[in-house]
Amino acid sequence: MMNEKPILKQLLESSEGKKLLFLGKEEIFTAKEIERFLKKYKITMTKYLEEGVVGTVEHHRLNPVEEDISNDAYEQGVPAYKLTEFEQLLSEEIDDDALLMAIKLGNDQERVVRLLGNEHLTDTLFVRLLKLYVFDEEEEDNRQDRDVIMYTLRRYIDIKPNEEDLLYSYLTLRRLATEATDPELLTALMGFPNFEFLVRGKEKITLRQTIARNPVINESLIRKLLSFRERGVERALAGNSSVPVEVLKHLLAKNDSEIEKALASNPAIDDMLFGALLEKEEEVAALLLLHQPIDSGRLEQVLGANIDQKLFSLIGANEKLSDDVVSALMEKGDKNVIEALSGNRMVPPAVLEMIYQSDHSGSVIPLLKNPATPVWILEALYDEHRKDKRILASLAYNPSAPEKILRELFERDDLEINRGLATNASLPLELLDILKIDTRLQNELAQNENLAKSYEQVLNQNKAMMNV
Secondary structure, eight states: OOOOOOOHHHHHHTOTTOEEEEESOOOSSOHHHHHHHHHTTTOEEESSOOTTEEEEEEOSOOOHHHHHHHHHHHHTTOOEEEHHHHHHHHHHTOOHHHHHHHHHHHTOHHHHHHHHTOTTSOHHHHHHHHHHOOOOSSOTTOHHHHHHHHHHHHHHSOOOGGGGGGGGOHHHHHHHHHHOOOHHHHHHHTTSOOOEEEETTTEEEEHHHHHHHOTTOOHHHHHHHHHTOOHHHHHHHHTOTTSOHHHHHHHHTTOOHHHHHHHHTOTTOOHHHHHHHHTSOHHHHHHHHHHSOBOHHHHHHHHHTTOOHHHHGGGGGOTTBOHHHHHHHHHHTOHHHHHHHHTOTTSOHHHHHHHHHTTOGGGHHHHHHOTTSOHHHHHHHHHHTTTOHHHHHHHTTOTTSOHHHHHHHHHTOOHHHHHHHHHOTTSOHHHHHHHTTOGGGHHHHTTOHHHHHHHHHHHHHHHHHHHO
């Protein structure tokens, strides 16, 4: 019975003065780096099957001569190890600081690229190496640059075997800059060329702008981004809730309307910034009223700003109103504000009941579309307006509508009503399957969360079958 093969680490620790036979080409590490690693175990590297060989390390591709040597070693009972196994062990025992110092001293860019392709390195060492790589500013399609980008994407983005083309798309780099959760990785990405991405076919956004929007950016990254003095980057920072208020105030002083709009949508602004932005153009004030958390103090600021009444009514659609602000708005009795409140899904049901009881005709359709509206109100409005197709079409959109009503609406076989039903995640699947046949409803069906989930389940099942 043959002795059990020792694990590679144990073999090295117990083979002082012996030799390790390497067959095939080196990949991640050069022969010199391998020799340096083996030296601490007092083991030498060889290419021949000679006396003192205690193991072979083999590349997955061998030439005929190397195959013969491998077979001879096997017959002599010499244990064989895969090159990847050896590379993993070497990677785990790397002294990060010593390696980085050596690379810096020699400015060895080729070695950096080789190591970045090593999947066994820790993310921390990978990022530190990535910061040392210098992209070629003159050659647009540099091979090493492409390799570095590909290694980075492969490490951090889950790429399926049938999606390898994503490694060659700069849009995948934008996805990484958007999803990254490590500020040090973002810092490393700052060393990449400032690629431009075309988003949704019209808006151009740079890599720096994408990084500036990431909520995990830290103080040093913010300082570096500001140092570029790029208006697009400043606008991206203005909308980032992780940016300190003092920096946001500095950005407000730029007197740029796009920066002001970004600040108006940023939940991190303080009351001083809120008040200053209220005095800007109407579009900025509209964004404030729609997106900012508003308590009684801020409501006082809004009322004191003397803004146009039509613009003021937008506040009713704001989903971040405090309860006392909602009560104050109801007391004011402005019909446009109440109409906006009736469609606001964050307004308490008790307030929506008050609006319904007030018989305000302009609130009927918003109440019917609002998923927060109590079911008894939806049923009452349905009974009251059975002949009004416009009202029924509005109710068809509401996922809180009872199934009985949705089925009755479906039976009407009306295109406008079906448009609402096609988006409704509560519509029974058998009815949704019928609507899928109608090509006129494709845009609405694409908005249906339930349908999207069913497609996802089918795709996952197909992938599972393919794997089997």
